[in-house]
Amino acid sequence: MGVKVPRPHPGGSAHDDRLAHHHVRRQAVADYPNDLGKAKRAGTAWRLEDTDYDDSGEFRERLTALAAEEWADKVEAIVIGNWGGAYESAPPIGLLAELLPRFTSLKALFLGEMTYEECEISWIVHTDITPLLEALPRLETLTVRGASGLGLKPLRHEHLREFTIESGGLPAEVVRAVGECDLPALTHLELWLGTGNYGGDADVDDLAPILNGTRLPALTSLGLRDSEIADQVAAALAGALWWPGCAGWTCRWACSPTRAPPRCWPASR
Numbered sequence: 001m002g003v004k005v006p007r008p009h010p011g012g013s014a015h016d017d018r019l020a021h022h023h024v025r026r027q028a029v030a031d032y033p034n035d036l037g038k039a040k041r042a043g044t045a046w047r048l049e050d051t052d053y054d055d056s057g058e059f060r061e062r063l064t065a066l067a068a069e070e071w072a073d074k075v076e077a078i079v080i081g082n083w084g085g086a087y088e089s090a091p092p093i094g095l096l097a098e099l100l101p102r103f104t105s106l107k108a109l110f111l112g113e114m115t116y117e118e119c120e121i122s123w124i125v126h127t128d129i130t131p132l133l134e135a136l137p138r139l140e141t142l143t144v145r146g147a148s149g150l151g152l153k154p155l156r157h158e159h160l161r162e163f164t165i166e167s168g169g170l171p172a173e174v175v176r177a178v179g180e181c182d183l184p185a186l187t188h189l190e191l192w193l194g195t196g197n198y199g200g201d202a203d204v205d206d207l208a209p210i211l212n213g214t215r216l217p218a219l220t221s222l223g224l225r226d227s228e229i230a231d232q233v234a235a236a237l238a239g240a241l242w243w244p245g246c247a248g249w250t251c252r253w254a255c256s257p258t259r260a261p262p263r264c265w266p267a268s269r
Helices: 014-018 058-068 093-102 130-135 172-180 204-211 230-238
Strands: 028-031 044-048 077-080 108-111 141-145 162-166 188-194 221-227 250-252
Touching: 044 058, 058 093, 093 130, 162 172, 172 188, 172 204, 204 230, 221 230
Parallel strands: 028 044, 044 077, 077 108, 108 141, 141 162, 162 188, 188 221, 221 250
Antiparallel strands: none
């Protein structure tokens, strides 16, 4: 059985629950093309998916159509749900890297926005997402859900401010690659480390490049979440709070059953 993303809260929509923590939650979320008649063109986060769930080609068709809209240059946020057989095939990164730059105002991207009714988080298949970041040099927020097959190569990105990877288990090589990226504008980093049962094999040594802060000079919010090595992470954090911005930083704690937050825990939470 895979790791599950929580159900929507009673009285709220699925989008309210799934996007509550994300940049796009600040905008109305509309499905493309179903909501064309009732959603504003600008100021809307447009959501794309393959409604057949298996790879029928519908996702590619919808993405191509949205990129061809005359108002595509006004779109600031895109949410990508099931791209078609997400439990067995990776998103079409080549097509995304080709078409997303047409959205010249794009600031936020959510890749893999699915609840466990659609595809459990540990089953969502990915590939190397480096081409996306290279194709979108002005992107400010990137959230990726799922980490099976996920890859990332170290790169420099001048404008990325929020980077989140949600997973049942985050591979060590991805954690190391994040730490080796130069992200001078990044203020929020969130990694769901997960468990070894789902590929989460990172240890505190893999986190060291992140915790030393050298390549993340603007970081003020760090989330190391859902980790089975939370005690070790807590100990490593206790000796790493020296970033230039740490006087007012916040930290989302990787829940530890035995260790309290470090004594240098920031007052502003």
